[in-house]
Amino acid sequence: MSAQQQLITVDDISEENAPAIYVLGGLKPFLEHTRSQVCGEVPDLTTRKGRERIASLAAEVSRSKKAVENPGRDYLRRLKEMPKVVETELREFVTEMDKLRDEVRKPLNDWQAAEDARVDRHNSAIAHLKLNAQDLDGITAEDLADRIAKVEAAPLGQQWEEFEAEAARAKDDSLKVLRTALAARQQYEAEQAELARLRREAEERAEQDRIRVAQEAAVELERQRVAQEQQAAREAAARREQELIDQAAAQEREAENQRLQLKLQAEQAERARIQAEADRVATEQRMEQERQVAARRQEEAAEQARQDERRRADAAAAEILHQQEARERDEAHRRSINRSALEAFIAGGMPEACAKQAVTLIAQRKIPNITIAY
Structure with missing residues (x-):
């Protein structure tokens, strides 16, 4: 670098000294001077001051580039006879300065990219913890228990760096929501199982x-049938005995008219046979009617028993459903009021996580003298 160039800085470039500067190789001293100024330092990227210093050095390179480029381009427009030389020099100078600026700023850019990736990784892991406590409608108790185990297994420690407290809150909040949902689901499934058991027991009873009533009716019918047969047999024997007595008396009284008596006896015997047959048929018809009446009464009694049991089972099921619906309405009502309180806290400037914690503590009556009116 000549003595004149040594005395000229980027701030001293003017129209008068431009012919001595914007020549082939004339801008290299400025490039080397700028490089020596910015490359001699090794700022500490672990400190904010160091990172700001790198940004400042890169900005100084850009400023020096503009301080040389702008006068040069003005000079170039005036020197129509040397456009190619000046343009080439300027292009190379600008390219090298851009490269130098990017080279100087690269550690800061690399650090910022790594920092953004680290923060995104922690935020993604926290969002994944929270995701386990969302969309819980219709999930079985077994699935809820699996989610709880998964969240409980999530490690906490120094690997979370400055996000450890937020990760701990996300884990604790997710476990509270999941455990509450698990308790409610277990109660619901237990009620459903109890309802099914009551129905089975009602059907079995x-x-x-029905079997007991049918057996009792069959026994009673058989008893009546045997009694009727015995009564018919006794009546038939009595009639036969009376006929023999009548026949003997008739023979004694009318011995002289034996032929007529025999004829009369034959007629009486025929009438007795017909009567006995009529009595037998009537007895069988009466027994059949009584059997049908008993069977009909048996069926009516069984049907009445089924209807009574069905009404008792339906009433028990309706009561269980009524209690369950009342609990669900109460829970929905409480969730709506808690959600309104949460939105009010957030609208008042409280962070969402803190607002959720506040609503939860108040709802659990852990904050003295403060309650939520449901």
Whole structure:
């Protein structure tokens, strides 16, 4: 660098000294001077001051570039006879200065990219923790228990760096929501199982009652049938005995008219046979009617027992459903009021996580003298 160039800085470039500067190789001293100024330092990227210093050095390179480029381009427009030389020199100078600026700024850019990736990684992991406590409608108790185990297994520690407290809150909040949902689901499934058991027991009792009534009716019918047969046999024997007595008396009284008596006896015997046959048919018809009446009464009693048991089971199921619906309405009502309180806290400037914690503590009556009116 000549003595004149040594005395000229980027701030001293003017129209008068431009012919001595914007020549082939004339801008290299400025490039080397700028490089020596910015490359001699090694700022500490672990400190904010160091990172700001790198940004400042890169900005100084850009300023020096503009301080040389702008006068040069003005000079170039005036020197129509040397456009190619000046343009080439300026292009190379600008390219090298841009490269130098990018080279100087690269550690800061690399650090910022790594920092952004690290923050995104922690935020993604926290969002994944929270995701386990969302969309819980219709999930079985077994699935909820799996989610709880997964969240409980999530490690906490120094690997979270400055996000450890937020990760701990996300884990704790997710576990509270999941455990509450698990308790509610277990209660619901237990109620459903109990309802099914009551229905099975009701059906079994109804079937047992039907069998018992049928057996009792069959026994009673058989008893009546045997009694009727015995009564018919006694009546037939009595009639036969009476006929023999009448026949003997008639023979004694009318011995002289034996032929007529024999004829009369034959007629009486025929009438007795017809009567006995009529009595037998009537007895069988009466027994059949009584059997049908008993069977009909048996069926009516069994049907009445089934209807009574069904009404008792339906009433028990309706009561369980009514209690369950009342609990669900109460829970929905409480969630709506809690959600309104949460939105009010957030609208008042409180962070969402803090607002959720505040609503939860108040709802659990852990804050003295403060309650939520449901």
